[in-house]
Amino acid sequence: MAALMRRYGVGARWYDVLSGERLVYRAGRQAGIALLDPGPGDVVIDLGCGTGLNFALLLAATAPSGVVIGIDRSSEMLAVAQRRIDRQGWRDRVRLIRADAAELRSDEVARAVIDLRGGGDGRADALLATYSLSVITEREEAWQRARACLRPDARACIVDMQPPHGFWRVLSPLARLACATGGADIAARPWRMLERDAVDPSSVRRAERKGGHIVAVAATLAATRP
Numbered sequence: 001m002a003a004l005m006r007r008y009g010v011g012a013r014w015y016d017v018l019s020g021e022r023l024v025y026r027a028g029r030q031a032g033i034a035l036l037d038p039g040p041g042d043v044v045i046d047l048g049c050g051t052g053l054n055f056a057l058l059l060a061a062t063a064p065s066g067v068v069i070g071i072d073r074s075s076e077m078l079a080v081a082q083r084r085i086d087r088q089g090w091r092d093r094v095r096l097i098r099a100d101a102a103e104l105r106s107d108e109v110a111r112a113v114i115d116l117r118g119g120g121d122g123r124a125d126a127l128l129a130t131y132s133l134s135v136i137t138e139r140e141e142a143w144q145r146a147r148a149c150l151r152p153d154a155r156a157c158i159v160d161m162q163p164p165h166g167f168w169r170v171l172s173p174l175a176r177l178a179c180a181t182g183g184a185d186i187a188a189r190p191w192r193m194l195e196r197d198a199v200d201p202s203s204v205r206r207a208e209r210k211g212g213h214i215v216a217v218a219a220t221l222a223a224t225r226p
């Protein structure tokens with residue numbers, strides 16, 4: 001746990017450069033957001049948002065009035081995200097919440113949504129988690145708490161990692177090293193929570209990138225029990 005805090009603490013300022021974004025991981029967020037397919041005006045929760053590498057794509061997809069609520073436990077990662085927001089002039093469309101996802105409070109998320117939108121019931125239309133649920137140790141709790149912030153029939157997408165397959169298996173050691181360096185559990189397969197909680201198996205969409213190392217799964221969610 002302490003190592004994880006350090007990794008996304010002091011390492012935050014180097015994350016965008018050292019995380020393999022251009023070479024490997026951008027492809028996953030692009031595929032995931034395409035599958036999630038948020039619409040104009042939607043409210044999207046970015047769970048474990050890190051430095052905000054999803055924001056530009058999400059804001060473009062939800063333009064002109066959609067908003068993003070970025071949630072992360074690391075104040076250092078959020079500081080980088082906030083600088084990105086300020087630099088890009090996104091203050092009226094993105095709000096950051098510092099929270100452990102496993103203790104996320106839906107009323108806090110609702111307040112941020114209502115504040116940004118100037119009204120409404122505060123529930124989000126969509127949920128995105130890229131490369132975060134494999135790092136979050138209490139992932140089931142985090143997942144359920146994020147679901148509780150969504151409206152009925154909301155859509156969600158989980159983008160995460162597994163060992164590559166087929167010909168690409170030769171790159172498995174590299175993939176495992178990348179995951180270990182980031183504190184991710186390459187065996188977690190967090191998209192299974194989404195497949196389990198989908199309203200209907202026919203709503204599940206899946207894409208793989210980089211030899212299967214990156215998996216993106218999106219679906220419409222079944223309503224949560226009150």
Ligand SMILES: C[S@@+](CC[C@H](N)C(=O)[O-])C[C@H]1O[C@@H](n2cnc3c(N)ncnc32)[C@H](O)[C@@H]1O
Nearest residue numbers: 008048049050072073074077100101130132136
């Ligand atoms: C590999 S980074 C992914 C960041 C971002 N989603 C992306 O696609 O670049 C994992 C992120 O999860 C965050 N994280 C880890 N455990 C968390 C928790 N329990 N609650 C909230 N965020 C957490 C870390 O601080 C880090 O920013």
